[in-house]
Amino acid sequence: MTEISDRQALPDLQRRRLLQLMGGLLIASTGLLSYGRLWAASGGNASQTRLLVVFLRGAYDAANVLVPYRSADYYRLRPNIAIPAPDAANPKSAIQLDEQWALHPVLRESLYPLWQKDELAFIPFAGTNDTSRSHFETQDRIEAGLDEHASLTEQGGFLARLNAELGQPASIAFTAQLPVIFTGEVTVPNLALRDAGKAPFDARQSNLLSALYKGQPNEEKVKSGLQMRQEVASMLADEMQAASRGAVSAKGFELEARHMGKLMRDHYKIGFVDVGGWDTHVNEGSSQGLLANLLGNLSRGLVSFKEEMGPAAWQETTVLVISEFGRTFRENGNRGTDHGHGTVYWLMGGKVKGGRILGDQVKIAESTLFQKRDYVVLNEYRSVIGGLLQNLYGLDRQQLGRIFPGASPKNLGAIYGDIS
């Protein structure tokens, strides 16, 4: 076993060195422009392509967001929390999307318009083959992008590997800690957007602080962290001014998402953010309540993100919303739901061929549940996201194999101007 993997490791190492060398040259010459040049050959305008991954931590209850309103079992097994079937006379009923699916009514003003404009698609029966039903294990595994048998230690995350394959376009995690998805050989900055205002240190103190780490393991992180804070502060300077004049009244995630939109419009090409609190074991609510509030907050943020980007950048943007697994199809004894399996991913953006439900599907009924309790997984996340990346960036099979080792990409036809 070791012999084989050693042989595989060799070209990989050479490739990394090459990338490092290229990365160095690119930065030395023209910075971001080079990223465009690198990908111009593939035909698309990959240098403008933006990808935001939103991770709903805690496993959101997908069956109450994309509602299988034709399923009698859905209503029978969720006597207290099911969303009423579409009914024009009832504002608390689900919004019909097609002959099978409907949308949670709290999304009527925010995401439903995107669906109507064909900028929003859903991928039901998505997820991993990991059946631990552990939040932490499954989140880590998804972020690592490895199959359910791989060891999770020290392999880094799939967005970090994507970043490396693309020649290191500006990337950022909008989180206080660096998430697993962005760990890897190349350092990706992270910044909790509540800290994005003024730069904390002037040039002299920044130099002194950097000097403390001269020759130390964290030298690069310290240097580029201090520099990033300066840059972000200056990028957001206009917007902060606008906010102080009352132009932006948003708060919480909505405000953060607005900052994200601005930063991804002007600079960053790959972004990640996580939103927590979805583990609704108790009193989840139905059309209103706990889950509805969370969804309202999230969806207002996503719409702010789009607004702040403006139409031109939005045309180049894809937002992928994922979660570690779904929840039990039956409600539990406490009007909530427990850990499940298959979930529903969302795709949004100007590049998305939306207004459609994508991927393999099965009729939803008690008889088709996985282990008699959850949605099955028919659209394995590595294949689905691999296919998406292939379409967005025109990556070849070898490149995809390095991002998602051992997975075959599955083309859902979700992207306009597919450059694969």
Next chain:
Amino acid sequence: MLKKTLLLCVAGMLLSACQNLTVTPSPDSYAPFQCNLHWLERCTLGVNEAAFERWQSQGSDKWLDGQLKTTHPLPPEIQQRVDALDISQQSLQRILAHASDLKAAIDAAQTDEAREAARKSQREYENGIVQDAMRRNLWRAVYSQDSLRERMTWFWFNHFNVFSGKANLRYLIPDYEENAIRPHALGKFSELVMATLKHPAMLVYLDNAQNAAGKINENYARELMELHTLGVNAGYTQQDVQELARILTGVGVNFSEKPKPAAKLTGYILDGAFEFNPRRHDTGDKVLLGHKFHGAGFNGFNEVEQAVKLLCRQSATAKHISTQMAAYFLGKEPAAPLVNAMAATFQKSDGDIAATLKVLLTSQVLQQNAGSFKDPYRYVVAALRQGYEGRIISNMKPAMNWLNQMGEPLYGKLTPDGYSMLGEAWSSEGQMVKRFEIARAIGSGGAGLFDSDGKSSSSGAGFPGFQSRFFYRAIEPQISANTRDVLNLAGSQQEWNLLWLSSPEMMYD
């Protein structure tokens, strides 16, 4: 082993005598101090003069045994302040009774203004209670002689994490930390598990309070195996989770103080706000990890105790707990030999935490491994221990706020996995810069640590004393030439503090 190192280092008095024991930095680690000063830093929440003197006069072996086996009183000035807190003056029952009065006042309010005012008093009360717990925790962490116990108290709280933002947990957390966690922090693991299992904070947080026959909620059952005992992928199945959830039915809370009809049933238990209600318990047979549990009928809680014993006895548990403890002290995933040695002691000693910890702290790996990047709690506490030794911080609110800003508030982790043990989880670009900002706040002197906070009277003014005689005697000779050079460039006392508190020496233990 320990004795030998001692001879090398302490007998010579001058720590610089062992500077040849340098450790090569690896990408995620760095050796802040050399030799045994580093070991002392790791076994405590930060070296200060008192800890250093005690350790020098006792020697490592005796000092460590004292840390593992004895409990010392807090300095009287600190104890007085702790005693004056609401959470010390009032029992949990009393706090809950007051909380329900406040809630009743909201319900009874006739006007919007009255309702808002009633809500405000409720908010103030619940925030006051949880902040009391933070004050007590930080006072102990900074001033207690039993620094290892305080370090382990944080660790176990984190291992059996509960979140103050859920339901009424603000009221329950002070008691949880004080009575379920701290007394067992160096005791028997199975007793620690039982203490958390029987605490309303855990039962509310992981929803077992709602778990009843025919209305199964498997949240706690899953985490009890995955996080608290066996560890994920330890071979248990979804079926085991469901069976354990059935065993745990009826294990709940009773905040009402009113006798329930079920109280007359055999097997009913009411212990404070903890309640075992046989009427809610599933009396059928269960199979957990291949062991059959006969429906214990009227003595259902016995079944719970048996199940916990079974879980604690598993070799997977010994390994999982050893791995977690080692990761906490090393800042990275520990290697198998160390884990195996710890796990063997854990099993042999029936889960004796102090004995298991001793294997770790006296191991070659711990003494020689390069430093681990401190999580925010260890960082803030170490800075305060060093900068304010012998002076009483009357107002811990700035410290609470620093922990918030660095993403590790006390009792503030939403999910049951707790905060990360790994150094790399706290040292990303954004986090490094944030640390420097906090370093500036701690070092600036105007941090408000000596103001009255309404709960504790002002203790006068104070500029942090990082450049103490102790510093120049014991610490300064150990720091790197580079750090020394940069410190020499400081333009003011504040800036010197900023740079010292931002230095690798302070970031790693």
